[in-house]
Amino acid sequence: MSKSIIRLLIADDSADEAESLSNALRQAGYLLKTQRIEDIGTLDAALSKEAWDAVVCKSALPQLKISDVRQVLDKHHATCTMLLVTKKMAADEIRQAMAQGVRDVFMQGDWVRLGPAIEREIETGKAQQAHAETAETLRQLENRYRVMIETSQEAVAYCHEGVYVDANPAYLSLVGCANVDDLSTIPVLNLIDKNDHARFKNWLRKPDSHEGAQEFLALDSDGRGFAAEIAMSPIHLGGESCVQIFVRDVSKRKALEVKLQYLHQRDALTGTFNRPYFMQELARAIELAEKNKTATGLVGVEIVGLKDLNQSIGHAACDRMLMSVTRHLREHADKNHLLARTGGGQFSILLSGKNENENKKFIEDIRASAATVRFKEAGNDIPLSIAVNHVAVDGSVTDREKLLNRIFAADTQVTAPVRAGKASVAESKPVPETPKPSAANETHSPPASAAGKSSAAADFSGQISAALANNSIELFFQPIVNLHGEAREYFEVLPAIQMGNGEMLGADRFMPSAVNSDLASKIDRWMMQQCIEQLTQRQKDGQETSLFISLSDSALTDKILLQAAHQHLKATRLDAGRIYLQLSAAIVKKHNAAARLFVAEARKIGLNVVIAGLDSQRIGIDDLKEIDIAYIAIDCCSDTDSGVGAVNDSALRNAVALAKKLKTATIARRVENAEIFSLLWGAGVDYIQGDYLSPALTSPDHHFPEEQTLSSDVAQPAFNLRAAG
Known part of the structure; x- marks a missing residue:
């Protein structure tokens, strides 16, 4: 009761x-x-x-x-x-x-x-x-789920025994149908390339037999194939047992993986294979020769005296010389030969395993053709000395370094050039026991990070004053490449001053002198003016370029900088959003109040602000809270002695987590090798930048190379800020 x-x-x-x-x-x-x-x-x-x-x-x-x-x-x-x-x-x-x-x-x-x-x-x-309440709740949930599915960018469909039952607009667009009724006449298998039919059918029969997504070659409405990530799960729809199919187009991700693989294997300047990849292939060749009792050949081509040339004609000219030699070698090498740049001016060619006579003929042809290489700079013939040597890869020597040492021997004798502008050729005398420096020590070093201990305290104020007076500071532009973010035409501006001996002096070396001599603010203003003029012209040409300008610590107290920039922007009618001002995390933390005021003033006139260098600065959410910043830049440091990129995994993930809290994106700078790409990708970094990815250019024009495109094929080669010795 x-x-x-x-x-x-x-x-x-x-x-x-x-x-x-x-x-x-x-x-x-x-x-x-x-x-x-x-x-x-x-x-x-x-x-x-x-x-x-x-x-x-x-x-x-x-x-x-x-x-x-x-x-x-x-x-x-x-x-x-x-x-x-x-x-x-x-x-x-x-x-x-x-x-x-x-x-x-x-x-x-x-x-x-x-x-x-x-x-x-x-x-x-x-x-x-x-x-009734449960039915209403279920109805609301179904409506909410339906809205989520309908508005989802992922293609979602439902099928029963291989026949479509329902699908969202994204899926209908994928298969080229106007509505679900049209879809009901199309077999589900039409989504998949015929080579993947068997695997797809087996999974469709037992959708719960495999956890997670699988990759298939799918077909769009025009029959074009694309890489797709497909997930399946059993579901009841309208009281009937169905299979829910999620289809995600991962072709862009696959293309990025191909590009990263390309970068992992290629030399940034010449587009030939790089030393790490070449050493892997050389190890395989040694193993095969030892196993099969066969032999192939290894050829070394070296521009002798490249460091001296670097001092006499400058970095840019030496880079162009390397590109010229690269094109020459690629014209004469067999397509099956493996050509790599294994040192500053050293190229290695692993022959394709032909017989000994053919290998000898190729070596003679390379030596003869090397003597015809000509190089001009500013209308002047530059004398070249090219050494060519070879060794057999027959398994008798299993140490890869020793093999390379034999073709790039320390006591190479080179005769004087026959005439200016034409290369002389000599055969190296092998000295297998003489150790050679690794390619990492011979590859170029950017001025921005090349300051030695002896030059760190040098006074360059005279050169800076002269460069400002003569308007001769050179600007180079390093591309910032999309990883997880939206594709943008981003470049960081890198200033450099050419010394009397042709050496390029980067900002890391001359800015301490600029700060000590009160010239830092003048450099900031000069760079701002130059960038506005550069962007104004590109805006007129219809190019959506944006430039990242690193400011000195003096910028926070410079009352003229933003005022002058504002007036210049109004006069040129340039979109201020194309400019990103980079402030160091250290100065933002140290002078937080001044930094907040500076950022507020910059944002008031439409300029963007980036906080850079979070790898070594313990900066927290409180330091950046309520500061309107566009990006957080993380520096991936490089060990210049070993050439191995080093990035603190914990610091990287903390910086990415901080960026997410601030609802902003991240840029990883100074990426010097491909080994850290997986770490950056897994951490969710949005953009990457560095010499390994692309060298700095003389103008903000950059096209990401396709898989088969080498930079040495480009008629106007990109200029590399790295020193050519």
Whole structure:
């Protein structure tokens, strides 16, 4: 028996009979709250005030017809049940009353059954209400899920026994259908290239047999293949067992992986294979020669005296010389030969395993053709001395370094050039025991990071003043390449000053002198002016270039910098959003109030701000909170002695986590080798930049190389800021 109060409306024109019904229920142990009603008006008023559990109506009341009571209950959306009490009623009349909504009929005075019937109907009503609420919740969830699926950029479809049941707009677009009805006539297998049909069908039959996504070659509506990541899961749709299929186009990711693989294997300047990849292939060749008792050849081509040339004609000219020699070698090498740049001016060629006579002929041809290499710079013939040597790869020497030492021997003798501008050629005398420096030590070093201990404290204020007065500071532009972010035409601006001996002096070396001699602010203003003019011209040409300018610490207190920039921007009508000002994390942390004020002023005129160098600075969310910054730049440091890039995994992930909290993106700078790409990719870095990716250019024009495009094929080669020795 229920101990809760039963709220009961009694429709009866007799107060005594209504009281008799109430007393009978109370005597049976029920707790009641009752109200007697006599007509539709009092029923309407009672329902307006509060909720009731049941209405017990006396039959044969002309002023309270059953149909009228039902109508009032529906008007108030009342969930109370309706019961009928009668003295006498024919079976047809009972059936009619039940049809109008009466749940049960009782004889007058038969109150023993009335109480349990009311309890039963109350519980039934609660169950019906719970069911209705659950159904409404389910409907809302289905609608929400439907909206999510409909608006999802991922293609989602549902199929039953290989036939489509439903799909979202992204999937319909993928297969070229206007609606689901058109899709129902297309087999699911049409999505997959025929070479993957068997594997796809097996998975479709047992969608729960494989966890996670699998990669397939899928076909779009035009029949073009693309790399797709597909996930399946069994699901019930409309009471029917179906398979839910998610399709994600990963062709862009695959293309990026191909590009990263290309960068991992290639030399940044020449586009030939790099030393690490060449050493891997050389190890395989040694292993095959030892196993199969066969031999192939290894040829070394070296520009002798490249370091001296670097001092005499400068870095840019030496880079162009390397490109010229590279093109010459590629023209003469067999397509099956492996050509690599294994040192500053050293090229190694692993022959393709032909017979000894053919290898000798190739070596003679290379030596003869090397003598014809000519190079001009500024209209002047530059004398070249090229050494060519070779060794057999027959398994007798298994040490790769020793083999390279033999073709790049320390005591190479070279005769004087026959005439200016034409290369002289000599065969190296092998000295296998003479150790050679690794290629990493011979590859170019950017001025920005090449400062030695002896030059770190040097005073370059005179050269800086002269360069500012003569407007002769050179600007180079290093591409910032998309990794996880949106594709943008981003470049960092790198200033350099050419010394009297042709050496390029980078900012890391001359800026300390600029700060000590109060010239840093002048450099900041000069760079800002030059970048605005550069961007204005590119804006007129329809190019959406953006430049990243590293400012000195003096910028925070320079009241002229932003004012002059604002006036220049208004005069040129340049979109200020194309300029990104880079502030060091150290100065932002040290002078946080001044940094906040500077950023606010910069943002007021539309300039963007980047916080750079978070790898070594313990800067937290409180230091950057409420500062409107566009990017956080992380430096991937490089060990210049070993050439091995080093990045602190924990610091990197902390910086990325900080960027996410600030709802901004990240840039990894100074990426010097491909080994750290996987770390940067896994950490979720948005953009990457560095000499290994692309050297600095003389103008902000950069096209990411395709897999088969070598930089040595480009008619106007990119200029590399790295020193050519």
